[in-house]
Amino acid sequence: MDFSDQALIFKLGKFKEADLWVRLLSPDRGVYTAFAFGGSRSIRRFCGCLDVLNIVSARVEASRTKEYMVLREASLISCPSRLRTDLGRLGIAVNCLKFMEAFDIPPDSAAVSYQLVNQLLALLEEDDSPPPLLPNLFRFCFASLQGFAPQINTCRICKADLSNFSDYYFQTLEGGIICPECLRKSRPGPYVRLCKDALTALQIVQQGRPHAWKHIDFGFNREMRAQCADAIDGFIHYHVGLAWQGNYFKRI
Numbered sequence: 135m136d137f138s139d140q141a142l143i144f145k146l147g148k149f150k151e152a153d154l155w156v157r158l159l160s161p162d163r164g165v166y167t168a169f170a171f172g173g174s175r176s177i178r179r180f181c182g183c184l185d186v187l188n189i190v191s192a193r194v195e196a197s198r199t200k201e202y203m204v205l206r207e208a209s210l211i212s213c214p215s216r217l218r219t220d221l222g223r224l225g226i227a228v229n230c231l232k233f234m235e236a237f238d239i240p241p242d243s244a245a246v247s248y249q250l251v252n253q254l255l256a257l258l259e260e261d262d263s264p265p266p267l268l269p270n271l272f273r274f275c276f277a278s279l280q281g282f283a284p285q286i287n288t289c290r291i292c293k294a295d296l297s298n299f300s301d302y303y304f305q306t307l308e309g310g311i312i313c314p315e316c317l318r319k320s321r322p323g324p325y326v327r328l329c330k331d332a333l334t335a336l337q338i339v340q341q342g343r344p345h346a347w348k349h350i351d352f353g354f355n356r357e358m359r360a361q362c363a364d365a366i367d368g369f370i371h372y373h374v375g376l377a378w379q380g381n382y383f384k385r386i
């Protein structure tokens with residue numbers, strides 16, 4: 135049960151005057167919570183590094199009764215600076231972390247989840263013009279990594295290669311895309327029409343690598359941007375089963 139770990143501080147809070155609970159995302163263990171006794175005071179053991187979005191090296195042990203985990207020591211590996219002062223960027227990062235929090239991140243998807251969120255934070259920290267729709271793009275990519283990936287290269291019904299068409303229809307309830315011929319032949323239910331650029335954008339986003347997202351040309355194509363946002367929002371709402379409830383994502 136005792137281990138040393140590199141982890142991102144995902145969330146934290148006080149439970150006594152000087153004691154903290156810390157939720158960490160580790161590339162090996164997924165999300166876990168540990169109690170840092172004296173966490174808001176002990177410079178010797180925590181170096182003032184217990185803050186959300188910091189990456190720390192942590193030493194964790196089981197409590198004496200084996201009922202919970204105790205963060206014994208932590209030291210700082212890296213911390214964002216631009217994110218701490220730019221509230222717009224910080225808001226995007228926190229929104230993305232809250233979306234992740236709504237999932238149980240099992241150990242087998244911990245490494246890709248950790249990598250994705252670190253790439254997102256690096257983009258927000260380093261890039262002068264992060265892409266529009268970044269929270270939406272992150273949700274689509276992260277949900278895909280967690281096993282909710284919609285098939286977006288072939289028609290959900292006839293399996294035709296979608297590159298043979300020029301417009302497509304994202305079926306909100308089914309969470310998949312159909313071709314124009316299947317749209318004509320079936321009862322499609324609610325859907326979002328996608329142009330070729332919108333489909334290409336979703337394909338790029340689903341592959342991960344947030345640094346590639348800034349090359350998607352949303353700026354000059356408002357219609358395509360709206361199509362992507364509507365398709366992703368519908369997918370997350372109806373297929374993943376999460377909706378934004380003012381300050382957090384709730385299972386619906």
Ligand SMILES: [Zn+2]
Pocket residue numbers: 289290291292293294312313314315316317
């Ligand atoms: Zn089809």
